[in-house]
Amino acid sequence: GFLTVLLQDDDCHSLQVPRHGTHGDWMTVSPIPGALTINTGDMAQIWSNDAYQAPLHRVLTSSSQRRYSAPFFYNPPYHTTIQPFMSTTTTAARSMYHPVLWAYFRAVRFAGDWTNLGVEIQIEHFRKDLGDDPMASRRHLRVQDLFQKQGMDTKPFDVEQYAALLSMAETQK
Numbered sequence: 001g002f003l004t005v006l007l008q009d010d011d012c013h014s015l016q017v018p019r020h021g022t023h024g025d026w027m028t029v030s031p032i033p034g035a036l037t038i039n040t041g042d043m044a045q046i047w048s049n050d051a052y053q054a055p056l057h058r059v060l061t062s063s064s065q066r067r068y069s070a071p072f073f074y075n076p077p078y079h080t081t082i083q084p085f086m087s088t089t090t091t092a093a094r095s096m097y098h099p100v101l102w103a104y105f106r107a108v109r110f111a112g113d114w115t116n117l118g119v120e121i122q123i124e125h126f127r128k129d130l131g132d133d134p135m136a137s138r139r140h141l142r143v144q145d146l147f148q149k150q151g152m153d154t155k156p157f158d159v160e161q162y163a164a165l166l167s168m169a170e171t172q173k
Contacts, residue, residue: 001075002047004039012067014060026058042105042123043076046097049084054123078103079153098126103153104144107162143168 008015008031015037019025029037045054061067076082083099100123108121125140147153147165155161 001041001073002043003041003074005072005074006037006039007070008037009068012062012065014062014067015057016060017055017057029057041075043082043100043102046082046100046123046126047085049096075106076102078106078157094128096128097123098128098141100126101144101148101153103157104147107147107152107157108140110157111159111162139168 006015008029010031010033013028013030015029015031016026017029019027031037039057040052040054042054044052080102081099082097082102082105084095084097105121112120121140125137127137143165146168150165152162152165
């Protein structure tokens with residue numbers, strides 16, 4: 001999404017981020033009583049042309065302690081096309097991303113997270129330098145185009161209705 005605002009449980013420290021400069025070493029984000037934790041998301045990273053980073057994070061569970069948190073997720077409207085703002089792209093700083101249709105990105109992320117469809121889509125799949133996986137980048141751009149041409153960005157999300165197209169995000173070469 002774009003932004004997450006989180007009121008963490010003061011008594012249960014479960015949000016973690018990678019320790020800077022290390023591999024596999026995580027540090028706990030200890031809540032400050034009464035403060036909010038703000039997390040920029042993937043869409044903020046694209047809109048800002050990488051000026052704001054969407055941090056890798058995880059949330060631990062505990063079998064011995066309950067956790068109460070109140071997250072608020074701010075996301076763009078479903079039909080929105082996300083691309084770097086013009087003010088972030090100058091002759092010195094070109095646009096780093098192809099346009100991303102939020103409906104497609106969200107649908108494939110959902111399919112990867114909660115069903116046996118799709119893949120764990122990342123914004124790197126839309127980088128103009130093709131990121132770490134050029135085949136996946138081209139595949140997502142093609143399937144996103146089909147997704148929009150079939151009007152799926154204007155329909156309520158239905159994993160059964162989207163199944164065939166979302167599976168293409170993983171399997172099309």
